[in-house]
Amino acid sequence: MHHMHGGHDSERKPFNARMFMRLMRYLSPYRWWLVGSLSALVIAAAAAQAGPYLFGMAIDRFINPAESAQVLTMQERLSGLGFYAILFIASLVITWLAEYGETYCMSWAAQNGIFDLRQGLFRHLQRLGLKWYDSRPAGVIMSRVTNDVQTLDELLSAGLTTVLGDLVRLGVIVAVMLTMNARLALASFITVPPLMLMAFYFRPRILQAHREVRTRVAEINANLQESISGVRVTKSFAREEENFAAFDLRNRGNFDATVAAEFLMSIFQPGVMFIGALGTAVVLWFGGSMILRESIFGMQVGTLGPGTLAAFLVYVQRFNHPLQNLSNFYTQMQSAMAASEKIFAVMDTEPEVQDAPGAITLPAIRGAVEFREVDFAYDGEHLVLEQANLSVASGQTVALVGHTGAGKSTMINLLCRFYDPVAGQVLVDGHDLREVTTYSLRAQLGIVLQDTFLFSGSVRENIAYGRPEATEAEIVEAAENVNAHAFIERLPEGYDTPVGERGGNLSVGERQLISFARALLRDPGILILDEATSSVDAYTEILIQRALDVLLHDRTAFIIAHRLSTIRNADLIVVVKDGRIVQRGTHDELIASGGHYAELYGAQFDAESGPRG
Numbered sequence: 321m322h323h324m325h326g327g328h329d330s331e332r333k334p335f336n337a338r339m340f341m342r343l344m345r346y347l348s349p350y351r352w353w354l355v356g357s358l359s360a361l362v363i364a365a366a367a368a369q370a371g372p373y374l375f376g377m378a379i380d381r382f383i384n385p386a387e388s389a390q391v392l393t394m395q396e397r398l399s400g401l402g403f404y405a406i407l408f409i410a411s412l413v414i415t416w417l418a419e420y421g422e423t424y425c426m427s428w429a430a431q432n433g434i435f436d437l438r439q440g441l442f443r444h445l446q447r448l449g450l451k452w453y454d455s456r457p458a459g460v461i462m463s464r465v466t467n468d469v470q471t472l473d474e475l476l477s478a479g480l481t482t483v484l485g486d487l488v489r490l491g492v493i494v495a496v497m498l499t500m501n502a503r504l505a506l507a508s509f510i511t512v513p514p515l516m517l518m519a520f521y522f523r524p525r526i527l528q529a530h531r532e533v534r535t536r537v538a539e540i541n542a543n544l545q546e547s548i549s550g551v552r553v554t555k556s557f558a559r560e561e562e563n564f565a566a567f568d569l570r571n572r573g574n575f576d577a578t579v580a581a582e583f584l585m586s587i588f589q590p591g592v593m594f595i596g597a598l599g600t601a602v603v604l605w606f607g608g609s610m611i612l613r614e615s616i617f618g619m620q621v622g623t624l625g626p627g628t629l630a631a632f633l634v635y636v637q638r639f640n641h642p643l644q645n646l647s648n649f650y651t652q653m654q655s656a657m658a659a660s661e662k663i664f665a666v667m668d669t670e671p672e673v674q675d676a677p678g679a680i681t682l683p684a685i686r687g688a689v690e691f692r693e694v695d696f697a698y699d700g701e702h703l704v705l706e707q708a709n710l711s712v713a714s715g716q717t718v719a720l721v722g723h724t725g726a727g728k729s730t731m732i733n734l735l736c737r738f739y740d741p742v743a744g745q746v747l748v749d750g751h752d753l754r755e756v757t758t759y760s761l762r763a764q765l766g767i768v769l770q771d772t773f774l775f776s777g778s779v780r781e782n783i784a785y786g787r788p789e790a791t792e793a794e795i796v797e798a799a800e801n802v803n804a805h806a807f808i809e810r811l812p813e814g815y816d817t818p819v820g821e822r823g824g825n826l827s828v829g830e831r832q833l834i835s836f837a838r839a840l841l842r843d844p845g846i847l848i849l850d851e852a853t854s855s856v857d858a859y860t861e862i863l864i865q866r867a868l869d870v871l872l873h874d875r876t877a878f879i880i881a882h883r884l885s886t887i888r889n890a891d892l893i894v895v896v897k898d899g900r901i902v903q904r905g906t907h908d909e910l911i912a913s914g915g916h917y918a919e920l921y922g923a924q925f926d927a928e929s930g931p932r933g
Contacts (some may be wrong), residue, residue: 566605685845
């Protein structure tokens with residue numbers, strides 16, 4: 321069962337410089353925004369760290385000046401404090417403005433880059449051939465465009481700025497502390513290595529534990545959905561106890577995973593706080609000693625103002641957060657590497673069917689089709705079509721007949737050039753399909769599939785799907801010609817009625833007629849029809865038959881035929897068996913000669929006409 325995991329659940333890969341540079345190429349058109357963001361970042365980091373320094377200075381110069389300083393009057397002290405308060409407010413305003421600029425510029429660059437990436441990926445998905453889609457579930461492909469792009473978005477718009485900001489912040493803090501008092505600074509840096517170790521050891525493990533919890537929850541949901549949907553079967557087979565045992569197992573799995581995750585968290589967070597507090601204790605003891613006496617452990621330490629000590633206590637606290645963020649960024653980068661690997665793997669896949677370098681535009685199709693010695697295998701080795709030879713004159717209706725999997729759909733797929741033959745040629749009007757552009761070929765084909773796919777949108781938009789520029793009159797005319805106009809008029813909003821998800825609020829027959837109108841409006845040179853065996857009532861059956869006569873009139877048509885009426889009326893019946901064309905001719909000729917067609921026809925005739933007395 322496929323669970324689609326969220327963006328964070330993507331696997332992780334080590335940092336890959338080439339991949340990272342390729343990712344950065346999407347940001348390069350917006351490099352000036354990046355430069356603006358980085359400049360603002362430096363200003364914001366510097367301004368934000370000015371606060372404790374200003375406090376310290378204010379205390380040491382105006383609240384509790386050292387004995388050696390000249391004596392200040394009360395007035396001088398108060399005005400000095402006022403000046404520092406104004407500087408402090410100014411630093412806050414500068415920080416705010418700079419952080420706004422930094423976030424805005426970075427978001428603009430990142431979102432544009434992500435937009436371009438998503439556009440490029442979707443455009444490439446439109447180019448890839450059916451063979452690529454055959455081997456991948458829709459959910460996995462969607463996951464590339466949604467979750468994987470989302471993971472990169474998190475890295476570019478949030479992760480990069482956070483990590484750069486943290487690095488600059490750490491740099492500024494270290495520089496300020498060293499300038500204020502180098503010895504005390506070095507003493508307070510004692511907590512950095514254990515903090516780094518804690519972060520880099522526990523963070524990935526915590527992420528892994530949370531991922532495990534999400535997987536377990538997904539399993540519970542899947543199991544639950546299955547039990548609810550299959551409740552009738554469960555009860556009829558009296559399987560309640562077994563079901564409960566299965567659920568119990570998954571529930572316990574979730575319990576264990578959650579407890580494990582919480583256990584890690586209960587060590588990590590208090591651990592980080594404890595190390596931070598240790599740092600504070602070191603500063604308090606070492607700095608306090610420096611205020612109280614000249615030497616510690618026999619070494620001269622010089623004097624320290626209480627203001628400087630207060631500033632240090634704040635800076636040590638501010639150290640913890642950026643260090644934790646850096647470890648976070650490390651795991652984020654690994655997820656982004658895994659996501660970009662998957663995205664670029666799609667981008668680097670070349671479509672199997674491509675226009676040849678000198679491909680010409682196929683002129684207006686007259687409709688002569690030829691298969692010459694065609695072999696085809698979907699996997700490259702097991703032939704599903706062998707030595708197929710077929711010549712169809714312009715305007716003929718060809719019915720392809722045979723059991724499921726005989727190779728009928730494969731012939732249609734090759735005619736549409738969804739795939740290229742392994743050997744031999746498919747020709748339209750004497751042009752080998754590999755020598756014309758796929759666009760000019762498919763723009764002249766009308767395809768009606770057995771599983772009528774309607775897109776969300778109005779009935780009108782669906783009919784005009786192959787010719788969006790068609791006028792209202794042409795759309796209505798096409799609908800009238802295939803007997804769809806009457807039922808469309810009866811819909812709540814006529815031609816403006818939304819068809820719903822995949823045409824859910826229309827009957828099977830109505831969807832079929834709309835797809836006929838869609839094909840007719842396009843006025844294709846060759847019509848391809850996978851005729852539905854779907855159960856429609858007798859009246860709709862007659863409407864569909866009449867619509868078919870209109871569609872087939874005067875044009876070459878290939879029909880994967882299921883209905884007897886269509887088969888009987890075809891100009892040419894081609895019987896396909898196990899990948900080979902075994903018989904061809906009109907209905908009467910084939911019945912007369914016996915063989916595979918007569919068997920198929922006999923079986924179907926019995927099924928349709930019921931038991932004969």
